[in-house]
Amino acid sequence: MTEPRLDRIEAHLAEQERVIEDLSEALALQQKDIERLKARLQASDSRIAELEAGLPGPASEKPPHY
Template sequence: MSEDRMTRLEVLAAEQERTIEELSAELTRQWREMETLRQKLDRLTDRFLALEEQTAPDVPVTKPPHW
């Protein structure tokens, strides 16, 4: 009976190790994807701000009417 228990524990440990490795690989993949998306978002933000500056009307500097 002790041998069966030991075998079950070894199988369980092996399955858990495989699960941990799979989770780690998935986490790494998601991290890379997040970094890629963050870089794209930064580039889009820069483009949007540049376009906004180009299309913003120039506001003349004038004295308020009460001066």
């Protein structure tokens, strides 16, 4: 292999390694966000269930417009 060609290959490999590292970091941040959002959604679901449990049940009477 010629020296310039080998240099280009090494530079390309180094760039690919940097891109892979950047993507890995981005993926890790997104996973943290997903976990945080899942926890918030679960808390919201629990709170909604508590509020709904305190509501009176549906009335068996028909509304006046029937």
